[in-house]
Amino acid sequence: MDFAAQNRDEPSLPGNCNAASAHADADFSAPTETDHTREGWQISQSLRAKKKQAKERKFQQGGDFSADSTPTTDNQPKRWGRPTRRRPPALPKDDLKVVFRPHQGLPLKNVTTQAISDAIVEACQGKVRWDQFILRIRPGSNITLASTPETTVAMVMRGFTSLNINGRPHPVNVYVTAGEGTRKGVIHGIEPHTPSEAIKASIRFRTQSVTLVDARMLGDSQSAVLTFFGDILPRYVYYRGGEKECIPFRNTVQFCRACGEVGHRTDVCAQPDSAVCRICGMRNAQLNHNCTPTCAICTGNHITGDRSCLKRLKPIRKQSAKPPKKPHKPAPRWFQSEEEELEWEYGRGGARKSRSRTRTPSKNRAAETGQPGQRHSKSTSTPKAICQDNTSPSEKQATGGMPCT
Numbered sequence: 001m002d003f004a005a006q007n008r009d010e011p012s013l014p015g016n017c018n019a020a021s022a023h024a025d026a027d028f029s030a031p032t033e034t035d036h037t038r039e040g041w042q043i044s045q046s047l048r049a050k051k052k053q054a055k056e057r058k059f060q061q062g063g064d065f066s067a068d069s070t071p072t073t074d075n076q077p078k079r080w081g082r083p084t085r086r087r088p089p090a091l092p093k094d095d096l097k098v099v100f101r102p103h104q105g106l107p108l109k110n111v112t113t114q115a116i117s118d119a120i121v122e123a124c125q126g127k128v129r130w131d132q133f134i135l136r137i138r139p140g141s142n143i144t145l146a147s148t149p150e151t152t153v154a155m156v157m158r159g160f161t162s163l164n165i166n167g168r169p170h171p172v173n174v175y176v177t178a179g180e181g182t183r184k185g186v187i188h189g190i191e192p193h194t195p196s197e198a199i200k201a202s203i204r205f206r207t208q209s210v211t212l213v214d215a216r217m218l219g220d221s222q223s224a225v226l227t228f229f230g231d232i233l234p235r236y237v238y239y240r241g242g243e244k245e246c247i248p249f250r251n252t253v254q255f256c257r258a259c260g261e262v263g264h265r266t267d268v269c270a271q272p273d274s275a276v277c278r279i280c281g282m283r284n285a286q287l288n289h290n291c292t293p294t295c296a297i298c299t300g301n302h303i304t305g306d307r308s309c310l311k312r313l314k315p316i317r318k319q320s321a322k323p324p325k326k327p328h329k330p331a332p333r334w335f336q337s338e339e340e341e342l343e344w345e346y347g348r349g350g351a352r353k354s355r356s357r358t359r360t361p362s363k364n365r366a367a368e369t370g371q372p373g374q375r376h377s378k379s380t381s382t383p384k385a386i387c388q389d390n391t392s393p394s395e396k397q398a399t400g401g402m403p404c405t
Helices: 003-009 017-027 033-038 047-062 113-124 151-158 196-202 338-347 363-369 393-399
Strands: 096-102 134-138 143-148 162-165 168-176 182-188 211-217 223-229 236-239 242-245
Touching: 096 151, 113 134, 113 151, 113 162, 143 151, 151 168, 182 236, 182 242, 196 211
Parallel strands: none
Antiparallel strands: 096 143, 096 168, 134 143, 162 168, 182 223, 211 223, 236 242
16 A cells, blocks of 8 residues: 555545644744744854954955955965074184274175185284184175184284175284173273273272273273173272273264164164255255255254253163172982981071970880880980899898899
8 A cells, every 4th residue: 555645635624633744844944043042042152163253354355355254274275474683602602703894885794704804814824724713794784893812813813903704804803802701881081082991090990709801092082991700790990090980882873874774773774875864864865955954863853863851871781790600519419417407408598497395205215115205315425234133131141232244
C-alpha cells in the first residue's frame, strides 16, 4: 500500500495532523542576526572574524575602498612601513675616543668607513694598524670617532692635520675626548687665553677621591672648563687662592649658520654654499624679504643661539655615584662554634642574632640533659670525676671523712 499517495489524496481537514504541520513549516522562517540583536542577544565571533570586520570598517571609513568592494586579502601584497634604523652597539667603555672633525666641503655621509680607515693607516706611516682601533661615522655631526685601548695609538692620531681621502687631502681637527667616569665643571672670571697648564697649576679643591684631569678655556670668553675623574663634581674650587663656584658643564645645541640646520657646526658643514637667511631661516630668500627673527632650536621670536633661548643648552645627564661592591666570600663548610657562625652572618651585612636568655630549650636538648627546662651548656674545661661512695661509716671515721679521689 502506497502511504505517500494516500497522504497526497487526503483532504486538508481540520483534524488532519499532516496538513497542520505542513502549514506550520511553511509559516516558520530561520532566525536572522537582526532578530537576535533585537532581543538583546549577541552573536559569538572569533577573534579573527572581529579583526576582519574592524579592518573592513576602517577601509570603508577611510575612503580607500567603497562599500561594495572587497577589502585586501592575505594573497595581495602588503605595504610595510619604513624600516627603523637599529642603534649601533656601544663602543668599549675603557677605550680612548679620538674625534676627527673635517673642515668644510667633506660630507662624511658620502664616505665609507674603510676609506677613512685606510687614510688613517696611511697617515700614521706604518705606526698604527687597522686592527688596533674601531672606526665609526656620525653623519649627523659630520665627525668620525675612533676607539682604541692603546694610548700610543691615540697620541699618534692626535697629531694629524689632514687625511688623504679618495686621492684628495682634507684638513681635519683631531682631539681626544674624556673617557668614562669623568665629570666637567665650569668656572667664571678667568683671564682670556690662559694656558691650560697655568690653570691646572692654579686650581685646588678639597673634595676627596677626585682628580683634575684637564682644564681649558672656552674660546675667547672668561670661562674655563675643568675635567675631573671621580664619582662626584666639586662644588667649589680655589683658583689662585680665591674661591669659585664650579657649575656642571652643559653642552650647547650645535647650530650651523651656513645651512640653517641643527646638529652640527658651521666649520664642518657639508653644504657651506646654501643660501639661508641667518635671521629668519628662510631658504633662497631675497634681499628685501620680510624678515622676522625665528629661533631654529625653540622656534621663539629671537635669533638662533641667543642667550635668552631656554633650549640653547642641553640637559645635564644624571649620574649617580655607584657604591663599591663588596667582595664575595664563600661560606665555610662548617663552623667551629656558634659565635663564629654569627660573626660570619654579621660580616655579610645581616643583623647580628642575639640569643634570648629566657627562651625555653628544645625537646632534643631537654632529652640530652635529662631534666626538662634545664639549659644544656657547652663547657670546654675538663669534666670532674664522679665516684660512688660505697665506704662504711666506720671507714669514714678512720679517714676523717675525706672524699674519695
